[in-house]
Amino acid sequence: MNDHNLTNKQFLFSEHYIQTSNATLSARLAGYSGKDDAAFASIGSRLLRNAKVRDYLADRYKEFAMSSDEVLMRLANIARASLADYCDESGTIDWKKVAKDSYALKSVKKGSKLEFESKLRALELIGKSQSMFTDKLEVEGGDKPITIRVEYSNDYTPPATSDTEGGYRQQRAAQRTSEREALGEDTSRD
Numbered sequence: 001m002n003d004h005n006l007t008n009k010q011f012l013f014s015e016h017y018i019q020t021s022n023a024t025l026s027a028r029l030a031g032y033s034g035k036d037d038a039a040f041a042s043i044g045s046r047l048l049r050n051a052k053v054r055d056y057l058a059d060r061y062k063e064f065a066m067s068s069d070e071v072l073m074r075l076a077n078i079a080r081a082s083l084a085d086y087c088d089e090s091g092t093i094d095w096k097k098v099a100k101d102s103y104a105l106k107s108v109k110k111g112s113k114l115e116f117e118s119k120l121r122a123l124e125l126i127g128k129s130q131s132m133f134t135d136k137l138e139v140e141g142g143d144k145p146i147t148i149r150v151e152y153s154n155d156y157t158p159p160a161t162s163d164t165e166g167g168y169r170q171q172r173a174a175q176r177t178s179e180r181e182a183l184g185e186d187t188s189r190d
Contacts, residue, residue, distance in 0.1 A: 004056040013047050014056050023048055072129060078104045078122040086114055 006014065009030050016026035023044025024037055034040040047053050066074075081104035088094045098108055107115040127133050 004052050004059070006052055006056055010047065010050070010053055011056075013044070014053055014060070017044075017048075017057065018060055068129070072126060074103060075122045075126050078117045079119050079126065081105075081116055081119070083114065 009032060012030035013026050013032070016029045017023060020026055020029075024041040027034065027040040027044040027047065032040065032043045034043060085101075085104075086093055086097045093114065098105070098114065102108065104117055105114055106117045107113075124133075
């Protein structure tokens with residue numbers, strides 16, 4: 001039946017636990033005897049500490065786990081998703097397409113509305129996975145690299161003087177020009 005030498009009830013418990021993530025319910029559905037939820041909770045807790053059950057669950061979860069490439073692919077699909085992906089040629093929502101591929105959707109209200117997952121959040125997660133946004137800088141020139149730690153606070157208010165804002169804009173423009181030059185792009189219009 002299985003490579004982990006589980007009893008029939010342990011196997012059923014494990015399969016129900018994979019579906020529900022609820023040890024109490026899984027113990028009940030697997031056919032264990034108990035007079036109330038406290039008894040089933042105790043049985044479920046004991047089963048989750050059982051080495052054979054833990055190993056079986058770990059192996060089963062590996063079957064469902066996504067690779068990092070699959071996660072990035074799904075995030076990219078969320079970032080690129082559009083209403084046209086879920087409509088037929090006439091512009092009407094094609095519910096078969098919605099049912100087939102809905103992970104880019106946050107909510108679906110049949111007959112009227114599709115709400116998409118946040119494209120910005122998907123792009124942010126992709127950027128973080130590619131180390132596009134870093135808060136660590138290495139400064140050379142000494143014997144050892146210097147690490148600067150940046151802490152963010154929700155109560156920070158930037159200065160509102162036009163002189164500071166202008167200086168910042170000039171710095172960003174110079175930084176963008178420098179980045180474009182490093183990439184070999186034309187900067188003559190800057």
